[in-house]
Amino acid sequence: MIDMKFVMVGAGAMGLRYGVLLQEAGNDVTFVDTWQQHIDKVRQQGGVYVMRDHKDRHLVKIKLETPETYHGDPDIVVFFVKQMQLNDYLKRCAHFFNDRQYAFTCMNGMGHIEKLQKYFADDKIIGGTALIATVLPGPGEVDFMGKRGAGMMNMCPLNEKPDEMCQRLYNELEKAQMNPTLTKDFTGTLMTKVIFNSVMNSLCTMFEIPMGEFGNFSGAREMARQLIDEAYDICARADIKLVSTREQELASLDHNSRIDMPLHYPSMCQDMFKDRPTEVDYINGYIAKLGRKYHYEAHTHLFVTQEVHLAEYHRQNEAKKRQMKESTQASVKSA
Template sequence: MKFTVLGSGAMGYRYGVLLQEAGNEVEFVDTWKPNVEKVLQQGGVYVSRDHKDRRLVPIKMYYPEDYTGKPDVWVVFDKQMHLASFLERMQQSFDEKQYVLTCMNGMGHVEKLLQYFKPEKIIAGTALVATVLNGPGDVDFIGARGAGTMNLANYTEKPDEMTHKIVNELDKAQFNPNLTTNFMGTLLAKVVFNSVVNTLCTLFEITMGEFASYPGADELSKQLINEAYDVCERAGIQMLNTRQEELDSVNYVSTVANPLHYPSMYQDMSHNRPTEVDYINGYLVKLGRKYHYEAATHAFLTHLVHLAEHTRQQKK
């Protein structure tokens, strides 16, 4: 099967490289010039695992305007705030037969993809796997090979033959995919997870393990999870996990799977890049207000992240 990765950052590299190593034809497209030029210069991307065994993996990388390939499946991993312009630059390559798979953080990307792809061609999900982009053309896969899981669902909630073929390739690449028929519940599970771990670790500049070691971590997590679930219940969304299962997921990933990991929001903040907080905590706030519920804690944290961003910019 042929895959093309749109957005060759930490997660884009991880999915693309592992799908390639599982025997698929994979190409990469990115808009970040230092990244594209570095890959073209060195003939691939340097891949480490847990900061060790760094090796050069040959890959094919393109700018949007230079890409002429026709993949079976697009794998989309751009930042929420960049996606609309990226898709516009790529639209000449899209056709009605192609599928698109995305496991981006936050919410808002599906609506943008629907402008270019039929609903029955869209598969979206969440990936509980940690990856760090060290710099242009240099990525670090956190966790042992086969560690981590992912949930995914068809937008129509009706899996077809192609969906099962994609899931099979993801399984061969050891992403441990779990195909569901609950689209919104699947996506919101990761949004709620990120609204706790990503946001709090970013604000206090700590790893997931450091957060979990705080005696009051469960109380903080429960407050955010309960508020998020109150929002989703009012919106009529059937969540994939119970509230307790969501808390258990936060604790397992933070203490066992990736205790040394700094979440992606922290990585953006530490490099003075805009964060995706408006698409995570901020999304829950907007969804709650739509149903006359004020997610006050999530609103407060959204403001705190923007205050931290503002303060860092003032010091530059």
């Protein structure tokens, strides 16, 4: 018996992890993506290769469509795409949205909820955050980091009034061993994870290091404290009730970096490695923008935002230099 029907908009690392585990928990899951190389590989293989901590590589059959070819009627539309991709996905998927469906997302950063509100009613939007490490090594494969049941997540409906569908989603996520917690404050839930990412994702990306290397650095706590204090001061001005205290946030950063996921490269860092734009403007940049709204200049977050963009710029220049060198060498050989 099928419990619920899901469509995962975005078949990247997190979309695959949530979708595969929900499928294994007895739900009907279809994935929607636009990365053609990924789509071709999955269709050629008959599914996606799933690993856990680089081991036990096995094929899992999945249904994968493009936005234009999917015409189903799911109970819940789950969004796991990059912030800068969401508008395009929403436009291309709008033909299968209806008033009955719920939208659920644990996307990084802020800015996505306002976009979802253009297509879904407030009482049918459920937001969340995930402390779950997953890697997409290449098209057609995904690596779940950590033992089964590792990681945790928070979720909260936008109207902060959990209904029957929200409870059903919670139950399915629990069956899938995603360790959900139903929180009571929507904005506070999302912002707490944004602050976590503003430290871990951005600083690891800047230096292209795994979380453990940052966590074991003698100055890590001081660096984290500076970013956390700015963000918490801003949230206090904005009357945003975060789900953890400053000390709890510091402890979570320390535990996740040194103990739970020391070898993991955050998703922003993975984007950097693949020369994709990062989401820093939706994380540190968002905190700085919120600060200015409440007459607070978040100097550290502004600096970190530009530092990440400088790292992106450097990689782009290095790539151009390599291309020019390879082109010159090819010309010399052909002469």
